Amino acid sequence: MSLKPDSIWAPSPSTSRGQPTQISADPRGERLAYANNKSIFLRSIDNPAVSTQYSGHTTATTVARFSPSGYYVASGDISGSVRVWDCVGEGATKGEYHIIGGRINDLAWDGDSARIIAVGDGKEKYGHCITADSGNSVGEISGHSSQINTVSIRQQRPLRAMTGSDDTSLVFYHGAPFKFNTSTRKHQRFVYGVAFSPDGSSIVSVGADKQIFLYDGKTGEPRTEIGVGEHKGSIFSVSWAKDSNKFVTSSADQTVKIWDAEAGKAIQTWRMGEEGKVSIPDHQVGVVWPHGRSDGLIISLNLDGDLTYLSEGTPSPRRVVHGHQKNITALAASGPGAPAPTLFTGSSDGRICSWDIPAGTADYLDGEGHTNYVSAITAAPEGQIHSVGWDDTLRSIDASAAVFTGSAASTDGQPKGVAGTSDGLTAVATHKGVQTFKAGQKHTDVQFDKASPTAIAANEDLLAVACDDGSLSILSPISLETKHRFGSLGATVSTLSFSPAGEYLAAGCSNGKISVFNTSNWQIAISRWSSHTARVTSISWNQDGTYAVSGGLDTNVFVWSVEKPGMRVGRANAHKDGVNGVAWVDDAKVVSVGGDAALKVWRVEGMS
Secondary structure (H helix, E strand, O other), rough: EEEEEEEEEOOOOOOOOOOOOEEEEEOOEEEEEEEEOOOOHHHHHHHOOOOOEEEEOOOOOOEHHHHHOOOOOEEEEOOOOOEEEEEOOOOOOOEEEEEEEOEEEEEEHHHHHHEEEEEEEOOOOOOOEEOOOOOOOOEEOHHHHHHHEEEEEEOOOOOEEEEEOOOOEEEEEEOOOOEEEEOOOOOOEEEEEEEOOOOOEEEEEEEOOOOOEEEEOOOOOOOEOOOOOOOOOOEEEEEEEEOOOOOEEEEEEEEEEEEEOOOOEEEEEOOOOOOOOHHHOOOOOEOOOOOOOOOOOEOOOOOOOOOEEEOOOOEEEEEEOOOOOOOOEEEEEOOOOOOOOOEEEOOOOOOOEEEEOOOOOOOOOOOOOOOOOOEEEEEOOEEEEEEEEEEEEEEEEEEEOOEEEEEEEEEEEEEEEEOOOOOOEEEEEHHHEEEEEEEEEEEEEEOOOOEEEEEEEEEOOOEEEOOOOOOEEEOOOOOOEEEEEEEOOOOEEEEEOOOOOEEEEEEEEEEOOEEEEEOOEEEEEEEOOOOOOOEEEEEEEEEOOOEEEEEEEEOOEEEEEEEOOOEEEEEEOOOOOEEEEEEEEEOOOOEEOOOOEEEEEEEOOOOO
16 A cells, blocks of 8 residues: 555745735746745646645745746745755755845846846845856845845846845846946835846836836836826736737736837736725736747736736636635545535635635635634535634535535634534534534533533534543533543544544544544554654545544654554655645545645555
């Protein structure tokens, strides 16, 4: 038996309000590169369910750029480090270089894929130019008095570069080695984007003052200002078409505009969000015009992390790619009675997504959702999905329509878990005790005086509740009367899961051990599942109840056999910062989620 990676369903890019977010396309126009949390994701443009992850950074990443050759990616993080790594093979790191004493805001490659300029918010300097293979200095980035937001390098010789800063200035450099040539202050506020045209003849700059300026690509001399009054909000990003005649801008006014550089006019505009309504999540904070394509595709990024596919000459978006931006904290698969296999995931920002398993794509749920950390999601036997969050509410989801139903039910404390029973009851464990709800209304409750619940699970006629004193109680779902109680299991139980037929109850503990109980006599059936080295966060059974999968804070995912308890297969470092949820999606595949905001599908091979 073995556990092999099948696919990675990437998260959305990380974004920050009022700041540009850099996204990059490879020279062939086939993949996007962007930062999320501590990882860099390379994602197929035509099939967003196909992606790869680079997790070499130890702090939050900020930017990633493909080299012009297409063989390498340079990525930066908030510590000021830049990593150069292989994006064609296994993702091996070619070099790690510390550039500045603060956040890297942008990167640029020269046309030979030999030199990199990295800029950002340093303490002693705001940028530096290095060789990609060794990190040797090949120039000095000077002339600014505040953080540098953007940089671009001319791809032809003679080499030229331009940077834009919070100090409102643009600095033009000659190279190589790169050195200061001229400085200009055309913008009245922060400069957010600069870009050389692909043929090297022009430079464009955009900024928070809603202005667009064009410059000569060889001398850096200002040419003209265009589009006065067109954008009504800060312009965060700019990208050229491969013909060097047009470029595209994205703005906080929720618009993306294509410009004719020679005529100085906008030739097409898309406005995102509801017409006539101001929507902060629809601020367009990044844009890229992938070269190497013939379909005129433009990809824009909004503050919510949605990637919108636009086509020149087409008024409506081709598609919108959704996903999580934050740590995924909860996972559940739709029950056997669902019309289509679907996954539901919740994250620390309150977002819940439904995932089409065959397609590997996500959608947001309609209706009013959680406003805070989603602590648990469960599939109820009647086909509904239930979720609880740190806004102290229980919400119900219609799995077939992917919509929140009814109104939120308030819990009496912070929810720790949720479980659905066959008689239409939903049980919620809070730090005070256990409550049951029916049709969104409170049914009954029980308070725990000496300990607080830590985990909950249910099957057709049993409710299992674990507490922080290490105890485990079996209750009646209807009356909440105790049927059986275990003393301390030696460690706090962190997750519980009944097998589908109800014959086993698996209890994962904070010390990494998993105990499996036989529900007919409450004797320990399996005690050898003990390979985790940190808290077990999630356990899920396959439909036959013959195998279980577990995930833990040790970043590991394990698949266990009931018939052969000593047999197990696993994957270390499945998710950076720990695994938060696992689930079976069919007889031979499991999915896991974690702190990297990604969903990962694994194939279980060799099952008997």
